[in-house]
Amino acid sequence: MKTTKDYIRTIPDFPHEGIMFRDVTTLFLDARGFRMAIDQLLHPYAGMQIDKVAGLEARGFIMGGAIAHQLSVGFVPIRKRGKLPGSTITQDYKLEYGEATMELHDDSLQAGGKVLLVDDLLATGGTAEAGIKLIERLGAEVIGCAFIIDLPELGGRAKLEALGMDVHVLCEFEGA
DSSP: OOOGGGGOEEEETOSSTTOEEEETHHHHHSHHHHHHHHHHHHGGGTTSOOOEEEEETTHHHHHHHHHHHHHTOEEEEEEETTOOOSOEEEEEEEETTEEEEEEEETTSSOTTOEEEEEEEEESSSHHHHHHHHHHHHTTOEEEEEEEEEEOGGGOHHHHHHHTTOOEEEEEEOSOO
C-alpha cells in the first residue's frame, strides 16, 4: 500500500543548486493519493470544533479548500503582500535570505473562532508562524497546524511547538 511520501517527487537543484525540492503536485495529480492525504490531515482533528480552515499561499490553498469542504466550514487564505483586495492586517517574517510579509483580510475570522492552519511543507516555520500571529491578532485560536511534509533539520516543528501549537505532519524528508 502506498504512503503519502510515495506520491511526492523530489526535484534536485530547484529552485537553485543544492535544494532538493519536494513536489506535492504529483500527490495532487493522483485522486487516491490526494484523498488519502486530505483524510490523514483531518484525522487528528476529528470531533474537534473547527470554524475555519486557513491555508498558507499557495499550495496550502489546495489542501485547505479540500479540508474546509470535508468539514463544511469556510476557507481563509493567508497570502503574500499585495494579493488580497480588501482591508488587511500584515505580519512580517524572516526568510533564509531576507524578509517577506503575509496578509489576512481583517474581517475573515471571528474572535473566539477555532482555526486549523494548513500548508504543504514545514521548513523553518517562518511562514506558519506569521499565519498563526495573524489569526491570533483577530482573536481566533489556532487549534492545530497540519502539513504534508516536514523537513525536521530546519527546525520548523520545534518553533511551532514552542509557540504551543499542535503540529501534525504526514511524512518527513531529511535535508533542506
